[in-house]
Amino acid sequence: MTRLLSLGPVLIAAALVAAACASTPSPVATTPDERVDAPEWVTRRPPADARHEYFVGRGTDPAGDVAAAEEYAVNSLIEEIVRYIGVSVTTDTTAEARASLERFETSVTQEIRQRGSARISGFRVQDRFIERRAGAATVHVLVAYERAALEAEKARIEELFRERQEAVSRPERLARDAEAAGEVFAAISGYIEAAAAAVRSDIDNAGIRFQNNLNAARRLVAALQIEPLSGDLTAMVGESFDEPFRVRVVETPSGRPVGGVPLSVSYREMMPGGRLGVRTARIISDADGLAEFRHPPTTFVGTETLTVSLDMSGMLQELDGVSRAQRPMVDGLRDALLSRRVVMRYHVASHARAVPTGVIVLDSDLVGNPIPDNTTAGGIVTALSRAEFSVRLLPFDSSRLAQVNREQLLAQWRSLFGATVERVIYGVVSIDEFDESDGVMVRVSGTVQAVDLQTGEVLHAISSFQRSRSAAAAGAINAAFRNLGIKMGEEFSSRLR
Numbered sequence: 001m002t003r004l005l006s007l008g009p010v011l012i013a014a015a016l017v018a019a020a021c022a023s024t025p026s027p028v029a030t031t032p033d034e035r036v037d038a039p040e041w042v043t044r045r046p047p048a049d050a051r052h053e054y055f056v057g058r059g060t061d062p063a064g065d066v067a068a069a070e071e072y073a074v075n076s077l078i079e080e081i082v083r084y085i086g087v088s089v090t091t092d093t094t095a096e097a098r099a100s101l102e103r104f105e106t107s108v109t110q111e112i113r114q115r116g117s118a119r120i121s122g123f124r125v126q127d128r129f130i131e132r133r134a135g136a137a138t139v140h141v142l143v144a145y146e147r148a149a150l151e152a153e154k155a156r157i158e159e160l161f162r163e164r165q166e167a168v169s170r171p172e173r174l175a176r177d178a179e180a181a182g183e184v185f186a187a188i189s190g191y192i193e194a195a196a197a198a199v200r201s202d203i204d205n206a207g208i209r210f211q212n213n214l215n216a217a218r219r220l221v222a223a224l225q226i227e228p229l230s231g232d233l234t235a236m237v238g239e240s241f242d243e244p245f246r247v248r249v250v251e252t253p254s255g256r257p258v259g260g261v262p263l264s265v266s267y268r269e270m271m272p273g274g275r276l277g278v279r280t281a282r283i284i285s286d287a288d289g290l291a292e293f294r295h296p297p298t299t300f301v302g303t304e305t306l307t308v309s310l311d312m313s314g315m316l317q318e319l320d321g322v323s324r325a326q327r328p329m330v331d332g333l334r335d336a337l338l339s340r341r342v343v344m345r346y347h348v349a350s351h352a353r354a355v356p357t358g359v360i361v362l363d364s365d366l367v368g369n370p371i372p373d374n375t376t377a378g379g380i381v382t383a384l385s386r387a388e389f390s391v392r393l394l395p396f397d398s399s400r401l402a403q404v405n406r407e408q409l410l411a412q413w414r415s416l417f418g419a420t421v422e423r424v425i426y427g428v429v430s431i432d433e434f435d436e437s438d439g440v441m442v443r444v445s446g447t448v449q450a451v452d453l454q455t456g457e458v459l460h461a462i463s464s465f466q467r468s469r470s471a472a473a474a475g476a477i478n479a480a481f482r483n484l485g486i487k488m489g490e491e492f493s494s495r496l497r
């Protein structure tokens with residue numbers, strides 16, 4: 001690979017001083033007609049002795065600039081030393097030099113791609129020879145490198161490269177060991193970690209290592225299966241299920257149970273404001289591949305589902321920096337992880353279904369005049385009937401809701417209906433917007449509450465609105481009241497206990 005090495009004027013000056021003081025320099029040819037015999041080391045590098053390795057650097061400047069030629073020579077010298085060390089690197093290199101009468105030292109710090117540095121130091125200039133030919137200047141430099149320092153540097157760089165290789169190899173090795181021991185999820189995590197390390201590495205086969213590790217992780221994920229062990233469970237609203245939701249994680253096709261697998265459980269819960277939101281919990285399979293989730297007390301009525309899947313939290317974050325070419329492989333692994341899931345149905349009922357309930361709602365126009373037909377009340381009854389509530393419209397003049405106070409109303413209802421209903425859902429809903437600019441748009445809004453007829457306790461209250469658009473006013477008005485009633489009835493069915 002290409003190496004970029006630069007040595008400054010200090011190095012060149014130091015080389016000149018060292019060569020002048022450390023040995024008798026060879027004669028220098030000053031004109032093309034002059035011929036001076038080159039020293040033997042120019043054509044044949046001296047063999048190593050008991051203490052030193054010898055290296056020769058040479059450089060030529062076509063313009064005859066000796067300083068430039070000497071810089072090229074020293075650069076080539078450093079290249080020879082790096083080649084001896086035997087580490088193939090791509091580097092940007094800086095250098096610092098110091099000189100004395102006895103020794104010329106250089107320390108070159110080579111910044112290895114993304115990690116660490118390489119240092120070259122501890123060599124002495126033995127001789128130099130400068131020749132001029134056809135206007136060009138060529139500088140030859142002979143140095144002796146102390147073998148002990150050279151071998152120590154070689155060992156240091158090799159160790160550095162082993163560490164870089166180990167960043168990928170170690171999680172690979174641990175993943176294979178975990179797979180052999182049946183620790184499937186630990187193996188999946190290890191292969192993903194090794195793939196992520198390969199993405200950050202500049203080792204020669206990093207791309208292949210990335211692909212192999214990701215394929216290994218995907219192979220293990222594809223072999224996992226989550227089996228539901230619980231049938232449809234039923235609970236009463238506000239209460240817990242009698243038994244937990246159970247699953248088993250196995251390896252296919254052997255059916256061998258897989259322990260230590262983190263699983264994510266997603267389920268729905270009524271949030272403040274009457275909307276359903278998603279909650280999550282984390283469980284782990286045991287040595288028999290079994291995992292269970294105890295659902296907290298339920299908060300709404302109806303049929304819902306609970307999902308158990310592989311817990312992916314943080315698993316693929318280390319692969320966010322992959323290249324565009326590698327992204328499809330990561331997406332494939334993500335899809336495989338997402339597909340490892342099971343959906344379980346459950347049912348939540350309410351004691352309120354068995355409680356006889358009556359409905360009275362006043363519908364009124366923009367100025368407060370009653371609107372006949374009990375449309376909102378009819379929508380509430382429809383929704384509650386679908387949820388299997390014991391519910392009916394009460395034969396009561398709804399206009400009295402705007403004329404009589406609450407205590408008087410409760411007293412009348414106890415007298416009239418106390419023997420047949422235990423709860424009353426009542427309220428007032430009015431038209432508050434009416435727009436004929438584009439067909440007819442109507443908005444209705446109001447507050448409706450459910451009360452215990454004997455105690456007067458408000459069990460649940462709803463304030464809401466509904467818009468409807470139609471070509472005719474009657475259609476828009478009727479749809480707005482009815483749809484609001486159905487919406488309120490559905491909320492009552494899920495919140496009343």
